[in-house]
Amino acid sequence: MTRRQDFLLGLLGAATAFGVCEAVSRAGIVRRSYLPPASEVLARAARLAGDTSFLDGIGVTLRAWALGLGLACAIAVPLGLLLGAVPVAETAVRAVIEFLRPLPSVALIPLVSLLLGSGTETEVTLIAYASLWPVLFNTVYGLGETDPLAKETLRAFGFGRLAVLLRVELPATAPFIAAGVRISAAVALILAVATEILSGFGQGLGIFIAQAETATDGTRDVLAGVVWAGALGLVINGVLVGAERRLFAWAEEPRETSGQLRPGTRP
Secondary structure (H helix, E strand, O other), rough: OOHHHHHHHHHHHHHHHHHHHHHHHHOOOOOOOOOOOHHHHHHHHHHOOHHHHHHHHHHHHHHHHHHHHHHHHHHHHHHHHHHHHOOOOOOOHHHHHHHHOOOOOOHHHHHHHHHOOHHHHHHHHHHHHHHHHHHHHHHHHHOOOOHHHHHHHHHHHHHHHHHHHHHHHHHHHHHHHHHHHHHHHHHHHHHHHHHHHHOOOOHHHHHHHHHEEEEOOOOHHHHHHHHHHHHHHHHHHHHHHHHHHHOOOOOOOOHHHHHHHOOOOOO
16 A cells, blocks of 8 residues: 555544544433543644643643653663673673563552652653663664674674674664654653653643543543644654654664564574
């Protein structure tokens, strides 16, 4: 399928979902207090675009998202290059990584809040923790997929370990890292909104949703906030996919892994 066909099918799917939700609510199959008509939800979401307080909250959420994702990348990429280039180091820390990776970030909110207090620091820390793993594993995996012939060729011409890393391994790993960043971007946005919902006070998109839950007939506002969260995720993913296609047009396909270190993999 072409990209245009994919786009049209996506629009068709969205329109179908919209029509089903609208019909179910209008027909009275589900009470409007539980599921307002989709047209009312979208109208409310559109009106929120003119609410400066709401837009300030969106800015707070996006700032925490960017800080957490940036911190995760700053840690994961160098660490992934180290683990991928030094098999002994990867073996030494494998047990620690496999212990920490399954821990859900949301479950760590009470602990991190106790240590750092409620605020941006807690939100950024949780986002960074959750976003770390896709970038880390994709970096290690990408380094292991580097063409060994290219590396041996540079070594044969007298290039050192650092030169091989910068000239061959890092460029070859870059598409994998970009795919990891794209996956982590979605995870980071989810954590940003979820942390704000659970904290329940302050500013942010999650705070808006949490406060709407306690209001009378707040379901419409909750769903409007969810629409904004989905739209933000769609825009972020679209921007990152476009950047990948431009920067790594030579790559055969987007590099995505299941987020696990392959046993026995040796770069």
